[in-house]
Amino acid sequence: MNRSLASGVASVVSAKVVVLVLTLLSTPLLYRFLGASAVGEYAFLLSIFAIYMIFVSSGITDGVRKYLAEDRSVATWSEHVVGFYLRLAIALAVVGGLGLVLAAESGLVALAFGDELTRYFYVLAALVVTAQFRDFARKTLMGFGLERYSEPLKILDKVGFVAVAIPLVYLGFGVTGALAGHLIASVLVAGVGLALVHRKLSLACVFSRPADRFPRTEMLTFNTMSILLVFLLMSLYHIDIVMLQQFRESSDVGNYRAALQLAEFLWFVPLAIQTVFVHSTSELWSQNRHREISELASRTTRYTFLLTAVMAVGLAALADVAVPLYFGTEFEPAIEPLLLLLPGALGFALARPILAVSQGEGTLRYPVAATGGAAAINLALNAVLIPRYGMHGAAIATSVGYGTMFVLHCWSARRVGFDPLTDARIGRTTLTALLAAVPIFTLATAVSNPWLALAVVPPLGFGLFLAFALLVGALDPTEPFELLSLFPEPIGSRAEAIHGRLEGRLNEGSAWNWYQQLLFVAGVSLFVSGLALGVLDPGV
Template identity: 75%
Template sequence: MNRSIASGVFSVVSSKVVVLILTAVSTPLLYRYLGAAGFGDYAFLMSVFAIYMIFVSSGITDGVRKFLAEDRREANWSEHVVGFYFRLAVILAVLGAGVMMWAASNGVVDAAFGSELTPYFYVLAVLVITAQFRDYARKTLMGFGLERYSEPLKILDTVGFIFVAIPLVALGFGVTGALAGHLVASVLVAVGGLVIVNRRVSLSCVASLPSREFPRKQMLTFNTMSIALVFLLMSLYHIDIVMLQQFTSSDDVGNYRAALTLAEFLWFVPLAIQTVFVHSTSELWSRNRREKISELAARTTRYTFLLTAVMAVGLAALADVAVPIYFGDEAIPAIAPLLLLLPGSLGFALARPVLAISQGKGTLRFPVAATGAAALINVVLNVALIPTYGMVGAAVATSIGYGTMFAFHCWSARVVGFDPLEDARLLQSTITTILAGIPIVALATTISNPWLALAVVPPLGFVIFVSFALLVGALDPSEPFEILAYAPGTVGSTAESVQERIEETIGAHPPLGGVQWLLFLTGLSLLFSGFVLGFLGAELEFMSP
């Protein structure tokens, strides 16, 4: 990974960490103030809105950041791209808001979802316009490689929502208050983002039309395929919520959404990588650097597996204590679907960067086919399982749909022209997860005090997991420092120095064979588990009230 891409990833990851923390604080407050039923209605409305916005904005947001990032020599290329997509954004936003307003006022929403939800769609119609320009502004900045501006705007969006929505919901405005939070926040981000875009490229370019040679057809074709791709992708996110609303109670929808919220925490790094890779790899594709792309994809797959797996193991080990503390006792039914969602969430996390690299090439028919196959499996299983098994059926169906994404997109990647499994070390990563999972689960099970478990298990579990990853060979000894070397300032320079020393020291020493390592590590894991369940467990039990 070169430093320009790495800096973009760090910018996006940093913002996502902040957004994750803010969301982690605000979501349980919304759940408590709205109640399970109100939170279920809110989750359903946001799912419908997300699916609807695919047709309004997804082609624009993906297109503007891809084509701005391309290294083209046409005169005023950036100005023409910005102007073309701004005009298209205006047209689609007005049409989208008008159609939603018409559907709400002419009984379409009433017939489809019930009269109690109809008033909310008037607010959503206004949100269509503000969200359109919020996303256009942020993605345009990303197309210019200005993540240092686009990502603080994402934080502003979250902060604005929290400062407006939480007080309104607490004062009794319910779901309308939550929607108002999104409306105000999107206005702030849209205005701020467009001001920054105007500094880079004057928005007066909206009034100037490019020549006939401008690739309008290529852009519109990409937009169409992008809309199809995002629609299929979003169906994996939202079809279970929409179907649960039809077959179960709002309480079940709210608890299932709570489970999804926790499972989706696993994706914040893969989503950050995907966000940066779409436009960053466009440049690599334009230079036909296929070997570099395969190397980047394989290493990213390996790191994503390890990071997501350690988070999934920790979340599974602590689910019984984390869910009641986080959402309250009313959310205890969310524990079962959460555990079922975690395996599929790992597969979905692995698929996201691979999909982004395919998007960067611009040939979308194979990624669309791969996503469509996973989406079809997801829909069929949800239809089959939700009416009988409710939340549990939705979780099983969605987890399988998520999991198949990685397999299908590995096939798509090879057809597109790169190999994400070249040095992914999936076997070593899987062995690491299994062996490290034993002592981590044992540790979480032993500690009876929930707050003590939350304080002890995550940091100690991370150390255990990384240790096994190094011993098994899922990580090379120098790689943790190689990753830190991309950080700015003293941290980066110090890590780079340590990385070089490690490589010089161990470069000539061959590793043990796979069978020897497997036997040794299995015994080590079982020995450590016994230690945890014995001496350490007794000590922690003594400390517990």
């Protein structure tokens, strides 16, 4: 991974880490103040909104960041791309907002979802407009390669939401207060984001008329395929919530949403990589650097698998502790759906970067077919299992749908022209997860104090996982330091120096003895830590 691409990923990951921390801190408050039933209504409304916004904005946001990243010979290319998509964004925002107002006024919403939800759709109508410009501004900045500006806007959006929504919900405004938080935050982000875009390129380009050879048809075709792809993806995210609301009480939907909330924490790094890879790999595809693309994709698949697997194992081991402490005892029914969702969430995490590389190529036929296959399986299983098994059926159906994404997108990648499994080491990584799961679960069971378990199991579990990854060859001894060398100072330079010395030892052929010593020291350290905590019996 070159440094420019790595810096883009680092910018996105850094912002996602901050947003993740804010989410971790604010979600328990929001869920406790709302209660399980209101959380169910809130999750249902956001799912409906997300599916609706596919047709309003997805083709625009994906298109503007893809085509801005391309180096075309057309004069004033960037101005015409931004102007073209901004005009489209304005038109669709107006039509989309009015569409929701008319649906609420005509009684269509009441007929489909009930009278009690109708009033929320007026807030959603305003949110359509503000979210359109928020997302357009962010994705335009990303298309220019300005992740250092676009990603802090995500933090601003989250801070704005938390600052508005939490107090309003606490004061008794319920779901309306939570939706108002999204509305006000998106207004703020849209204003700042468009101002930053204007500094880079005048927004007066919305009035410019591109030359006849400007590829309008190509861009609209990409939009159409992109909308279809995003619709299929969003169906995987939201169809279970929508269907569960129709067959079960809102409290069940709220508990299921809590399980999804924790399972989706596994995705923050894969989603960051996907966000950057769509436009970053467009340049590699335009230069026909297929071998480099395969190497990048397969290595990313391996790192994603390692990181997500250790998180999934840890979350599964601590589920019965984490859920009631995090959401409150009212959400304890979410534990079993969470355990059912984790395998599929791991598969979906692996599919996201592969999908992003395929999107960068621009021919979306195979990614759409792969995603469509997973979405069809997900829809069919939800339709069969939800009426009979409720949220447990939804969790099984969604987990299977998520898991098939990885298999189908590996097929899609080969059809597109790259191999995401060249250096993925799937077998070794799977073995690492299985070997590490035994002591991690044992440790989680042995520590009876829930707060102590949350403090002890994650770091010790990560150490065990890393040791097993090195032992079975899922991770080379130099790779952790190679990744750390991409970090800002002072971490980067120190890690790079260690990486250089370690590579030298490998080249001298003395690495295996050093490698064994490292694993021995790691094992002894973990064993001593277990004794000190009373987890292990000294007589064993």
